[in-house]
Each structure stands twice: as C-alpha cells, then as structure tokens.
Amino acid sequence: MKHSIIVGFGLAGFHYAQQLKAHNKEFLVIDKPKNSASRNAAGICNPTVLKRYTLAWKGSEFLNYAMPNYKRFESEFETTVFHPLPIHRHFFSAGEHNSWSVASQEEGLNSFLDPIFHTKSTDGIKRNFGYGSVKNVGRLGVNRMLDTFFTALNLNQKLEESFDYTALEKHKEKIVYKGIEAKNIVFCEGFGLKNNPWFNYLPLVGSKGEYLKIKAPKLSRKQIIKGGIFISPIEHDLFWVGATFNPKDKTNAITSEGLKWIRNKLETLIDTPYEVIHHSACMRPTVTDRRPLLGKHPDYNNLYVFNGLGTRGVLMAPLLSCWLYDLIHFKKELPQAVAINRFEAYFCKPNKSYV
Numbered sequence: 001m002k003h004s005i006i007v008g009f010g011l012a013g014f015h016y017a018q019q020l021k022a023h024n025k026e027f028l029v030i031d032k033p034k035n036s037a038s039r040n041a042a043g044i045c046n047p048t049v050l051k052r053y054t055l056a057w058k059g060s061e062f063l064n065y066a067m068p069n070y071k072r073f074e075s076e077f078e079t080t081v082f083h084p085l086p087i088h089r090h091f092f093s094a095g096e097h098n099s100w101s102v103a104s105q106e107e108g109l110n111s112f113l114d115p116i117f118h119t120k121s122t123d124g125i126k127r128n129f130g131y132g133s134v135k136n137v138g139r140l141g142v143n144r145m146l147d148t149f150f151t152a153l154n155l156n157q158k159l160e161e162s163f164d165y166t167a168l169e170k171h172k173e174k175i176v177y178k179g180i181e182a183k184n185i186v187f188c189e190g191f192g193l194k195n196n197p198w199f200n201y202l203p204l205v206g207s208k209g210e211y212l213k214i215k216a217p218k219l220s221r222k223q224i225i226k227g228g229i230f231i232s233p234i235e236h237d238l239f240w241v242g243a244t245f246n247p248k249d250k251t252n253a254i255t256s257e258g259l260k261w262i263r264n265k266l267e268t269l270i271d272t273p274y275e276v277i278h279h280s281a282c283m284r285p286t287v288t289d290r291r292p293l294l295g296k297h298p299d300y301n302n303l304y305v306f307n308g309l310g311t312r313g314v315l316m317a318p319l320l321s322c323w324l325y326d327l328i329h330f331k332k333e334l335p336q337a338v339a340i341n342r343f344e345a346y347f348c349k350p351n352k353s354y355v
C-alpha cells in the first residue's frame with residue numbers, strides 16, 4: 001500500500017512529494033499537465049511587501065525554511081534552480097526615498113532592505129527617482145525544478161491523467177483509486193480545487209494574472225526590477241514581465257487591456273527596445289483571507305488539502321508541506337491561520353457565497 005496519492009503537481013504537490021521522499025514514504029503523483037499557476041509564475045522568492053514596505057506574513061520564517069530546501073534539491077539533482085538576485089524597487093517620487101530609509105531600519109525588514117538607495121541608471125533601465133535594493137532574495141526556475149523531479153520518478157510513482165473523482169473509494173483506514181491503495185490522498189490542485197467535490201466548499205476566490213515574455217537584448221540581467229510590475233530575467237535575452245491581478249475574471253484568456261496595462265508599466269521602467277514574444281494568463285489560487293488552505297476533510301479521515309498558495313507559492317510551499325506532513329503523521333496541530341477548520345461554517349452551509 002502506498003502512503004499517499006498526491007493529486008496535482010504544481011509547487012504544492014511537488015513540495016509534499018519531496019517531504020514524503022525525504023521520509024522514505026511511497027507515493028503516487030497524479031497530474032494532468034495544464035495551465036498551472038506554478039508553470040506560469042515568475043518564480044520570485046520575496047518575503048517583503050514592496051508596496052507597503054512590510055514583511056509578508058511569517059516572511060522570514062518561510063524564507064529560512066525554503067532556502068536550504070531549494071539548496072538540498074540542487075545538490076541532490078545536481079542542477080541549479082535558485083538564482084540569487086537583488087530586487088530593485090524603483091521610486092516614482094522623491095518622497096519614496098524617505099519611506100524606504102525608514103522601512104530599512106525596521107526590525108525584520110532590515111535583513112532585506114538595503115538602507116542606501118541608488119540614483120544611477122543601469123543598462124536599459126530608466127532612472128526615474130532611483131531605486132532601493134532588496135537583498136537575500138531571488139528567482140526560482142520552477143519549470144526546471146518540477147520537470148527534473150517528475151522525470152526522475154519511476155513509472156509506479158506517477159500517472160499523467162485527470163483525476164477521476166468518481167473512481168475514489170473511501171474506506172476507514174485507506175483509500176483506493178483504480179485499484180491503487182493508499183493510506184491517504186492529498187489534493188494539491190491549485191485553482192482546479194473548484195472541481196473537487198469534497199473541498200470545493202473552501203473560499204478559494206482565485207486571481208487572474210496576465211504576463212508577458214519579452215526579448216530585450218540590451219536590458220541588464222543583474223537584478224529583478226519592481227515598479228508596479230516585476231521584470232525578471234529568464235535566460236539569454238528573455239525577461240518575464242507582469243503581472244495583472246484580477247480577482248473578477250475567472251478565465252485563463254489573455255486580453256488586450258491586460259497587454260496594454262503591462263506595456264504601459266514596462267515603458268515607465270525601461271528605455272531600451274523590446275519585443276513581446278509571449279502573452280499568457282493563469283489563475284492564482286488566492287483565498288478570501290489571503291492565507292493558505294491546509295488540513296483534513298471534516299468528514300473523511302484520509303482526505304487532505306494543500307492549497308491557497310496565492311501569490312507566494314515559492315516562498316511558502318516548503319514550510320507548509322512540512323506542517324502538513326507533521327499533521328498527517330504526528331497529528332501535530334496546524335497554525336490556526338492556515339487550518340481549513342477556520343472555514344467550518346462554509347462546510348455546514350455550502351451555498352454561502354464568498355466571491
């Protein structure tokens with residue numbers, strides 16, 4: 001009997017599979033490669049909120065767990081997936097210099113915000129009112145990491161198909177899916193949770209993000225730029241640029257408004273020729289209260305969910321996967337902020353509207 005069946009192989013499914021692998025537990029990953037959030041993400045790992053100059057919720061704690069995790073992956077698979085790069089937060093008024101200086105002295109933030117701000121221009125980047133630099137951050141090559149791990153799995157550890165919810169047999173001590181037995185099943189479906197008959201009561205609202213890939217041969221690759229949007233180097237002369245944040249539109253369709261909005265922001269930041277080579281859109285798995293969704297189904301002992309990574313999957317998924325492992329194996333209580341039992345009222349009244 002397997003230990004777990006994992007449905008969905010984005011950042012959530014990957015990190016939970018990693019936990020099981022590290023503890024020598026057998027698992028099966030079921031994933032139908034689609035337009036997943038993880039495969040569209042810029043991969044930026046940033047524990048700060050650069051709009052308000054605060055730390056993200058448990059930002060340092062998540063980062064301290066995530067970084068050694070990615071390093072371990074790199075040495076185990078002899079590859080490079082994490083690229084340390086500063087984020088240059090561009091200013092659009094002189095008043096922002098003061099806010100930056102104040103924030104950079106604050107406990108917690110002072111590990112990331114360099115107090116000295118810069119006014120000189122870099123290749124292809126407009127000077128505007130200069131920028132402040134965020135250190136100890138970077139970019140994860142998410143696709144490379146997922147592909148490396150998935151390719152290395154044995155054939156009895158992966159199934160490339162859409163999960164058939166009607167084929168799941170639920171017993172007291174185990175679950176059975178198409179003849180495959182496991183102690184439990186963990187749903188890591190991102191926005192696909194909407195189709196899950198057991199967990200779709202949870203208030204996953206989703207926020208669409210449109211982004212571009214551009215070719216800009218003369219643009220500096222030494223930093224990630226933040227100024228309304230992110231501009232992040234990918235490889236060669238390619239850059240990831242975005243993203244919009246739209247909680248109303250629940251489709252993966254690209255729009256001319258999205259394209260225009262991103263290009264306008266981009267052109268306030270760079271002054272070098274560029275060519276748009278790709279425009280795409282995907283739903284982020286965001287939750288009404290902006291916290292992840294972890295835990296056991298209220299009625300079924302061996303059905304679990306790992307979702308709600310929102311805009312910071314790269315940062316949060318490693319430690320969250322550890323919390324979920326400890327819940328399942330040691331019955332260790334989850335931090336209340338992420339436990340799905342905070343939405344018990346939605347389970348009791350499934351028609352309650354939250355969108």
Ligand SMILES: Cc1cc2nc3c(=O)[nH]c(=O)nc-3n(C[C@H](O)[C@H](O)[C@H](O)COP(=O)(O)OP(=O)(O)OC[C@H]3O[C@@H](n4cnc5c(N)ncnc54)[C@H](O)[C@@H]3O)c2cc1C
Pocket residue numbers: 007008009010011012013030031032033034035036037038039040041042043044045161162163164188189190191192193208209210211242243281282283284285306307308309310311312313314315
């Ligand atoms: C445009 C954009 C930019 C982003 N940039 C960043 C960033 O820079 N940094 C950051 O930290 N986060 C970023 N995010 C957010 C990040 O992508 C998410 O937090 C994270 O990837 C969510 O991971 P997940 O595994 O929960 O979901 P997903 O990545 O969506 O994975 C879910 C997987 O489950 C599969 N699945 C679903 N249902 C089924 C089923 N029934 N059967 C089989 N398979 C199924 C899907 O095909 C998919 O492979 C960004 C998101 C977007 C959209």
